[in-house]
Amino acid sequence: MKRGIHPASWTYDNIDYMRDQLKAMGLSYDWDREIATCNPKYYRWEQLIFLQMLEKGLVYRKETTVNWCDDCKTVLAREQVIDGACWRCDQQVIPKTMHGWFFKITDYTEELLQDLDKLTGWPEKVVTMQRNWIGKSQGLACDFQVEDAKEKVTIFTTRPDTIFGVTFMSLAVEHPLIDQLIKGREQENKVRSFIEKTLIEKQRASADQEPEKHGVFTGSYCINPFNGERVPIYVANFVLMEYGTGAVMAVPAHDQRDFEFAVKYKLPIRPVVQPQGTELSATAMETASEEPGTLIDSGDFTGMASAEAKIRIIERAEAKEFGKAHITYRLRDWGISRQRYWGAPIPIIYCEKCGIQPVPEDQLPVVLPGADSPDGAHVPLHKQEDFYTTTCPKCGDCARRETDTMDTFVESSWYFARYTSPRNEQAPLDKKAAAYWLSVDQYIGGVEHAILHLLYSRFFTRVLRDLGYLEIDEPFTNLLTQGMVIKDGAKMSKSKGNVVDPSELIEKYGADTTRLFSLFAAPPERDLEWNAQGVDGSSRFLNRVYRLIHQHLDCFNENTASDFSSLDTRNNQLYRKTHQTIARVTDSIEKNFHFNTAISAVMELINQISALSGDDPKNAIESAVIREALETTVLLLFPMVPHFCAEMWQLTGHDTVLDHMPWPEVNTEAAREEEITIVIQVNGKVRSRIQAVADIDNQQIEKMALADERTNQFLQGKSPKKLLW
RNA sequence: GCCCGGAUGGCGGAACUGGUAGACGCAAGGGACUUAAAAUCCCUCGGCACUUGCGGCUGUGCGAGUUCGAUUCUCGCUCCGGGCACCA
Known part of the structure; x- marks a missing residue:
């Protein structure tokens, strides 16, 4: 409507645009x-x-x-x-x-x-956020009888252990009982104008600033059912009607808000829970003590620890029928x-x-x-x-x-x-289809x-x-929360409209380069400041792969048997690298969708191929080995750069469809290094490196290490400890 | 204020359970090829300094600690990001 276009056409146009773009990608x-x-x-x-x-x-x-x-x-x-x-x-x-x-x-x-406990495929962070949002608190709902009236004020507290420290009562300005309490009293007008003023203040309240605590005495008292004390009832601006019961028992010694209020209006402060190692005194306190501790001045409950006292006090309230265990949630109806x-x-x-x-x-x-x-x-x-x-x-x-x-x-x-x-005309959902497909195995969305x-x-x-x-409880088994893309310091989002349009990149470099570049930039869960620098690197890489394949096209013609059992060192090196790459790419993608590391693994393989298959024809790598390396490259890159790979697949003489090819399998035996570098540390510092066969045992290492010239240089005495890893 | 994350070269980012820090890429510098440019290829690239040797010291936000050894573990800070916020 802002744009003066009918939302229907605007929305459908957007959908068309989006669809085109997704297809272009x-x-x-x-x-x-x-x-x-x-x-x-x-x-x-x-x-x-x-x-x-x-x-x-x-x-x-x-x-x-x-x-x-x-x-x-x-x-x-x-x-x-x-x-x-x-x-x-x-x-x-x-x-x-x-x-x-x-x-x-x-x-x-x-x-x-x-x-929430069942959502093991969700990031802990999101689960925590939801838990906090629901905001469960357990405690005591307790009635305080209003003096000289039949009404009761019901309060909710998570700290029943402090109930002997109540020195006043605070009601939300919207509390329905206020009318009754003030009617005909000298305070009536004062309270009414306070309420009026506060309601206006609340309207204006800016969210980031907590207003100062204000309140006013209603003239009424209620009775603390635990010790029979008279407790003055106040109306206070910081009590929320929407949460709990809209009435709070005020324990200034153990609640910071009540403390501030008490100081301001010179109300008594009475400590009833002594934290370990300190001695509270009403006059010396500068802030409320909100820690648990041992109860003092609390009737029968004196001497108990907070945790136990909470339980016992609730039990007592239930037994005497003026209160009961109660749970409140922050979550409200939608x-x-x-x-x-x-x-x-x-x-x-x-x-x-x-x-x-x-x-x-x-x-x-x-x-x-x-x-x-x-x-x-x-x-x-x-x-x-x-x-x-x-x-x-x-x-x-x-x-x-x-x-x-x-x-x-x-x-x-x-x-x-x-x-x-999606086309069901009979019902919102087809129960069978829903049962077959749901829950969603992998759901992806922004943290927002x-x-x-x-x-x-x-x-x-x-x-x-x-x-x-539906037959399921949870919609999404695994959740990946994407980081946000930041553009010019502001988060990019659909609703804000500052979305980077990839079509420019697609036009200049093509969909595959654009895809490769965005996947390579960062792991998906990370926020990313958008910056098209580096896209050249992705473009260069694909060109390199293209040239390399062209250069070795003949490898795909010869139908040499793939016997990898007796390869010389150089051939074996590439063969091994190929399988190590399969392992790394598979792992990166399956574990956490870290395409960036998957891509760098393939880049390493490509570097290795060009290094080994260099100019000297005498050192040529066997066709079968190169072929496997290049085929693997194409298969591994396929999910990320599908068009390019499909073309390479055809180019290399395959009449199969790449989409139907199985994911390459790792030969773990082949992927194992046969020669490893052993780092020798002396006093925790790297002093030397030696090459050894992979299955070398500790004694041999020790022997080699001691024979090593550089190591000896730093030893100068004997070697007291050898630790192996 | 409370609860989560995070901090690694000029930049994006690697480093599996404590064991070669800086993979891979970008940018930068130098060189080769070229009449020239583009493209491509090769070399250098954390810092420091008496670098006469392919070597030394130092270095993963700061300060301690555990350890033969810490980017990784513990404690205490700083800064940045996110969530919640008068929730009784």
């Missing part, structure tokens, strides 16, 4: 399975899934304060807000109250957390409503009489207007009467469609499954998706499983 995708998630043929099934989720209670609508990006005119999920700014356009987000649809990802929290013009419509109808009605399945898909006419109006959906006017599926009266669309992350949460039956896309996909996989479409 020679990437072997199965284009028969291509899908476009913006096509109604795809999102109609997404709408069906939405309805099935709704039926299962996995979708609900509620009013919340959302993160609003005024630039994109849309709501963002919490995961999509980065440093207080929109992940897509970098605009500051602002809070806004509105209705929205939510996916109940929290129903799967524990499973999503537990199963708000999917977006106010985009371009997105999959949420299949819901609002009827004044019947309320919220799902669109009947036989009326799917709910199609975006203008998708068929690219010149259609760029008007937001909620202003397009043609779109939103409909009839209620229940009573038939006039009704209004939902005009929100789904977060585009919904599309990407299951596309990989749709690939298994570590939380968003990968968490949503894990969630969706479970939803689809529970809806009966």
Whole structure:
């Protein structure tokens, strides 16, 4: 819309451009399975899934304060807000109250957390990030009776062992109990104006700056159920309504925030957990002591270690029925409503009489207007009467469609499954095909998706499983997180649009050189500052291979028997190098996709071939050996530079198709060095090198070492220790 | 603040479980071929210095430690990148 082009044509143009480019690079995708998630043929099934989720209670609508990006005119999920700014356009987000649809990802929290352990093919880093994002904390939920009232304040704490150190109570400004607490009290006005002020502050709060802690006394007290003490109730700006219960028992001696608050408002500080080796005193403390330790001044629990006290205190609370063990998670439900013009419509109808009605399945898909006419109006959906006017599926009266669309992350949460039956007209997925193909053996994506896309996909996989479409729990068995490509200091990404277009390189050097160059530049998981310097090297290398093959074309005509058992030294050297190269390339690729080292191994082989097959015809290498070396080169390079290799394969007289050739096999026997260099260290310093046969034993080495002139020079006495490696 | 990574020549990057640091490539310099250029080939290329020898010392962010021996292991820092962040 920014560009004044209809998003449909813009998107499809982009897809065409991308497809051409991928083809130009020679990437072997199965284009028969291509899908476009913006096509109604795809999102109609997404709408069906939405309805099935709704039926299962996995979708609900509620009013919340959302993160609003005024630039994109849309709501963002919490995961999509980065440093207080929109992940897509970098605009500051602002809070806004509105209705929205939510996916109940929290129903799967524990499973999503537990199963992280199963993801052994994922980088530890991503697993950790997801674990932190889910943010499980265990502790105690405990009721504090409000004095002279029937209400209770329920708090959540992960430090029940500090409960005897409570000296006040802090409530979030949004806490529903506040009204009751202040009604008719002298503090009422003060509290109200504080709340008002804080709410405004929160709106403006910039994400990088933690505002100073403020609070105000409500005039009410509650009772600490463990020691019966009166605890003043405050309202504080740093307590979050969204986390835990929106109420915090304040233990200034053992919580830094409470400490700062207590100092500011001159509230008592009472240490109740003594860390080992120190003696805390309320007056001397300059910061809170958050370490575990031994309990003091804690009634029956005095003398216990923190860890045990936590358990016992929870037990006591449960026994006396004023509290219980409780687990809280940071993860919250996934708000999917977006106010985009371009997105999959949420299949819901609002009827004044019947309320919220799902669109009947036989009326799917709910199609975006203008998708068929690219010149259609760029008007937001909620202003397009043609779109939103409909009839209620229940009573038939006039009704209004939902005009929100789904977060585009919904599309990407299951596309990989749709690939298994991309043209299925009967259902979102073909269960058999999905069972055959999934999970995805190897998934590749940028680290930037570590939380968003990968968490949503894990969630969706479970939803689809529970809806009966899939039999798997986890979508991606092995994950490779690519590093980001940095261009001019900024990360290159699809959404930012500063992507380097390889077509220039392709035009100048061809697809193969471009591929080889980008693979050779760095291992895939590493960030890479884009720099086309060095592409000449790749080009030179391929030319070298080409010339070398031409030079030795006759080797491919002679049908010499390949007897490698009695080769002379030079021949054997190349034969060995060939097999060592197979081993190295295979290993590099299979282990961690380190194409850069695979390529350098082949380069070494090529260097060796040209060195050995040099000018002197008397020293010529046997045809069979050269042939094997060159054939191997072509086979090994094939995945990286397919067009070139296919041509070389033909050129060298093969009538087989290279695609169908098996990967070369290592002759481990041949790859073994028969002569090795033994490094002699004296006092840990390299002093000499001697050549020896590979299966030399330690005694012989010792003998040789002692006979070695240079070694003796440095010994000057005797050799006290010999260590072998 | 907390949790992860990372730091190796002028540059991109190698080095499997502690054992030849700098593979492979780029850039640079010198040379050969050429009328000339391109292409190609050969040589040099971490630093230092009394380099008379194909040798010496030093060197993998900094400082300690373990070890005969550390880019690799341990501890303490510095810097850079990423994630989380008033989460009770």
